[in-house]
Amino acid sequence: MIVFPNAKINIGLNITERRLDGYHNLETVFYPVKIFDVLEVIEADELSFESSGLDIPGRAEDNLCIKGYHLLKKDFPKLPPVKIHLHKNVPIGAGLGGGSANAAFFIKLMDEKFGLGLDEEEMMDYARVLGADCAFFISNRPVFAFEKGDEFEPVKLNLSAYHIVLVMPDAHVSTAEAYRGVKSTPVKETVYDLVNMPVAAWKKHIRNDFEVHIFNNHPIIRGVKATLYERGALYASMSGSGASVFGIFETRPDLSDLEETCQVFYGV
Numbered sequence: 001m002i003v004f005p006n007a008k009i010n011i012g013l014n015i016t017e018r019r020l021d022g023y024h025n026l027e028t029v030f031y032p033v034k035i036f037d038v039l040e041v042i043e044a045d046e047l048s049f050e051s052s053g054l055d056i057p058g059r060a061e062d063n064l065c066i067k068g069y070h071l072l073k074k075d076f077p078k079l080p081p082v083k084i085h086l087h088k089n090v091p092i093g094a095g096l097g098g099g100s101a102n103a104a105f106f107i108k109l110m111d112e113k114f115g116l117g118l119d120e121e122e123m124m125d126y127a128r129v130l131g132a133d134c135a136f137f138i139s140n141r142p143v144f145a146f147e148k149g150d151e152f153e154p155v156k157l158n159l160s161a162y163h164i165v166l167v168m169p170d171a172h173v174s175t176a177e178a179y180r181g182v183k184s185t186p187v188k189e190t191v192y193d194l195v196n197m198p199v200a201a202w203k204k205h206i207r208n209d210f211e212v213h214i215f216n217n218h219p220i221i222r223g224v225k226a227t228l229y230e231r232g233a234l235y236a237s238m239s240g241s242g243a244s245v246f247g248i249f250e251t252r253p254d255l256s257d258l259e260e261t262c263q264v265f266y267g268v
């Protein structure tokens with residue numbers, strides 16, 4: 001069975017407070033975008049994981065798909081071993097939730113392939129164990145996310161009339177690095193309401209709290225955002241903890257100069 005896990009972008013990201021468990025409470029809107037990995041699972045004699053495409057840092061046994069398998073196996077001991085092949089295309093350390101999407105799609109695939117009978121809420125509970133933004137990819141619809149980024153409220157947001165461009169500069173930001181340097185600030189207006197404004201008004205109101213210190217550590221990312229605005233973006237922002245930056249345009253911009261140093265995805 002083959003599925004195509006997609007990426008997400010964050011529209012607004014406010015870190016509202018540090019929690020007693022070491023995590024942070026946040027507010028953001030998760031929006032799915034059309035950049036895809038390919039994930040194939042077949043029944044096999046033993047459990048295995050292999051990948052092609054982009055190199056995934058870390059050991060195969062730490063891959064979120066394998067972690068997802070062990071998590072399900074605890075509750076479904078009769079699950080047979082599987083061979084997992086992941087073709088990695090979504091940039092890593094990009095703030096695009098690629099690993100989380102793989103894990104969530106793995107859970108959905110296993111549920112369907114082996115008739116586990118899980119409903120959406122149950123699959124989201126498994127996903128939450130694997131990563132804060134993992135549960136979003138179970139429903140994979142635009143949501144306002146709060147608490148650790150793993151509680152959701154649906155939002156009516158449709159950006160299909162726009163041309164979204166995603167730029168991945170030659171920089172890598174780990175989620176842990178991003179949270180270590182962030183300053184939490186209370187929100188005056190919630191992004192749940194702010195996304196109802198016209199996209200052209202977002203620039204003045206919607207911010208990503210990680211940008212301040214990540215731009216200082218990685219000025220190349222600040223430069224990409226500035227370029228997107230110069231080329232006519234209605235709104236541009238780093239996604240999640242970076243390093244990718246997205247721009248929302250009315251029409252496809254010319255970013256051929258950026259393509260020399262960055263990976264550019266048009267029309268996502």
Ligand SMILES: C[C@@](CO)(OP(=O)(O)O)[C@H](O)COP(=O)(O)OP(=O)(O)OC[C@H]1O[C@@H](n2ccc(N)nc2=O)[C@H](O)[C@@H]1O
Pocket residue numbers: 010013022023024025026028094095096097098100130131132133134147148149175176179239240241242
């Ligand atoms: C920053 C965000 C924003 O959408 O996405 P990415 O940029 O990674 O895609 C998410 O909060 C990333 O969620 P996720 O990548 O699932 O994080 P996890 O694996 O659960 O946590 C990695 C580390 O980040 C920190 N962390 C994560 C989530 C959170 N609400 N508070 C935190 O402080 C913790 O130090 C944790 O050990």
Ligand SMILES: Nc1ncnc2c1ncn2[C@@H]1O[C@H](COP(=O)(O)OP(=O)(O)O)[C@@H](O)[C@H]1O
Pocket residue numbers: 056057058062063064065086091092093094095096097098099100102103173175241242243
């Ligand atoms: N299936 C996977 N795809 C990508 N990264 C994975 C996966 N499983 C585990 N990881 C680990 O998660 C880290 C973060 O990956 P990713 O989710 O792509 O980044 P981000 O949190 O910035 O969106 C990687 O450095 C890698 O070590």
